[in-house]
Amino acid sequence: MSNPRVYLDNAATTPLDPQVIEAMTAVMKDVHGNPSSIHAEGRQARTTIEQARRTIAKHLNASIGEIFFTSGGTEANNMALKCAVRDLGVRRIISSPTEHHCVLHSLDSIGKQEDAVEIVQVKLDEKGRVDLADLSRLLAGQSQKTMVSLMHSNNEIGTMIDLQEIGALCEEHGAYFHSDTVQTMGYYPIDVEATAISFLSGAAHKFYGPKGVGFIYINGDNNIKPYLDGGAQERNMRAGTENTYGIVGMATALDLACQEREDREQKIRSLRTYLCEQLAKDFPEADFNGDPTQGHYKVLNLRFPPSPKTELLLFNLDIAGISVSGGSACSSGTDTGSHVIRALRGDDDDAVNIRVSFSHHNTKEEVDRLLAVLRSVLR
Template structure:
C-alpha cells in the first residue's frame, strides 16, 4: 500500500499478508505440479493441497472432505445456491429464500434460478437496523422450499445476522441453510457446527490472502449439482486444476485470521468507535447506518444529509483517502444501495452514505486525519448544493 494513501476499503479487498506470500512462494517461484499427476512433483502438490484442506477444516470445525476449493466467493456462493437448488428440484423443491440485503452474488444466483430454472424466490425484509426477523423466515418457509441463504455479516453495513437461530428454524422444517460468510473471518466465530449451517462460503482476499481463491464448506450428504464440469477434482464437485499456491495462501491466511481474531476485533472496535463518535459529534445531520453494536467492528457506514456520495468520494480520493459507496456503478453514476433502501432509507439518504472499512494497518492517526478532513469536505459540498 503506498504510504501517502489512507486506505479505508478493506471490505473490498485486503493487502496480502507477507507471511501468506512466503507460504505461497514455493508454488509460485518453483515447479508447482498438478495435484492429479501421479509422479513425485504431482504428489508434492497433492500433499500441499491436502495439508491446506486440513488447515481450513480445522478452523471451520469440520471434516476435510467437506471442504471444496473454488475460484472465489462468488463462485462458492453460486455453487452452493444453484448446485443445491438444482439437485433438489427433482424432489419437488422449487422455492428458495434469501434476504433483501444480500451481496449481488447471492441475489443474481437466485435471479438465475427464477428466470432460467423455473424456481420461485422469497426475499425477507430487514428492520431499520438491517437485521432479519427469524419469525419472518418461519412464515416464509414452504413445503417446496429447497434452500435458505442469509449472509453472516453484511458487506456494506457490517450488520451481523442471527445465523444460528435462522439455521435452526430451517432444520426444524427440513430445509438446508447456506450463509455467505465472506466478511466474517478474523472477526466472527466460524465453527460450522456451532452455527448449524449446511453450507458456508469464504474468499481469501477478504482476510489478507490472495485474490481468486475461495472455499465452500458443504456438510457431508448435502446434495449438489456441480456447476463446472470436467475432471474429478474436489471429489467431482468442482472441476479444474487446483490453484495450489492460492489454496496454500488461503489456508495460511485463514489460520492467522482465526489465531489473531480476539486482538484484531479489539483493535478494530476501538478505532471504529472513535470514527463513529467523531463524525456524529463533528458533522451535523450525520448518522450511522445499521445497528451500532451487532455489527462487524471493521465496517462503518455513515450517512450525510444534503450531499452526494460520488462527490464526497472524489474529494476524499483527491486527498489520498480510499473509501467506497458500497453500491453498484451503473452507466457512470452511482445507484442507491439496495441494502440501505431495504433498511428503509430514502434514495437521498442512501445516496449520501459512505462505507469506511478498517483493517490491520489502520491506525489511530489515520482516523484522526480522516476526522480532521471530513467535516470541511462535507461543508464544502453542502455550500455548493445546499438542501432545499
C-alpha cells in the same frame, strides 16, 4: 514529501499479509507439479493442497471432505444455490433484498430458468436485521423443499444474523440453510459442527489472502453433482487444475486470522469507537446505516444529509488520499446507487453514504486524517 494514502476499504479487499506472500512465493518456486499427476512433483503439489484443506477444515470444525476450493465467494455462492435447486430438489428459496449481488443475480437466474422455483424475500427492519417472526412464518408455511439463503454480515452496512439461531429455525422446519460468510470468515468463530448449516462460502482476499481463490463448505449430508464439468479435481466436484499457490495463500491467511483474531478485533474496535465518538462531536447531523452497535466490527456506514458539499465527497476524499467507498466494490463504476440502502431507505433517498471498513493495520492517526478531510470538505 506527501503523506501515504490511507486505506479504509477493507470490506472490498484487504492487502496481502507478508507471511502469506512468503508462503505463496515458496510454493511458486518449489511446488510446480500438477496436483493430478502421479509422479513425485504431482504428489508434492497434492500433499500441499491437502494440507491447506486440513487447515481450513480445522478452523471451521469441519471434515476435510466438506471443503471444496473455488475461484472465490461468487463461485461458491452460485454453486450452493444452483446445485441445491438442481440436485437437492429445492423449489423455494427464502432470501433478502440486501444480499450480495452474486446471490441476488443467482436467484434472478434461477427464477428465470427454473419456473418451478419460488423466490421469497423475508422482511427486514430499518437497520437491515432479519424479521425472525416473518422468517418463521415463511418456513412454517412451506409445502415444497426450501432453502434459506442469508449472509452472515452485510458487506455494505455490516448488519449481521445469528447463524445458530437461523440454522436452528431451518433445521426445525426441514429447510436447507446457506450463508454467504465472505465478510466474516476469519473475523468471527464459525463452528459448522455446532451450527445447523448446509453451505457457507469464503474468499481469501477478505482476510489478507490472495484474490481469485475461495472455498465452499458443503455439509456431508448434501449430495450434489459437479458444478464444473471436466476433470476429477476436488473429488469430482469442481473440474480444473487447482490454484496451488493461491490455495496455500488462503490457508495461511485464514490460519493467521484465526490465531490473531482477538488481538485484531480489539485494535479494529478501538478505531471504530474512536471514529464514532469524533463524528458525534463534529458532525451531529450525520447518521449511520445498519446497526453500528451490533453489526460487523470492521464496517461503519456513514450517512450525511444531502448538500452541495456532500455531492463530491467520495471524490474529494480520494483526492486527499483517503480510500473509502460508497458501497459494494462490485457496483463500482455504476450510478445506480446502493441496492442495500435503497432496500432500507427507499428509492427517493438522496443522502450521501460512505462505507468505512477497517483493518488491524490502520492507526488512530489515519482516522484523524479522515476526520480532518471530512471537516475541511463539509465545514
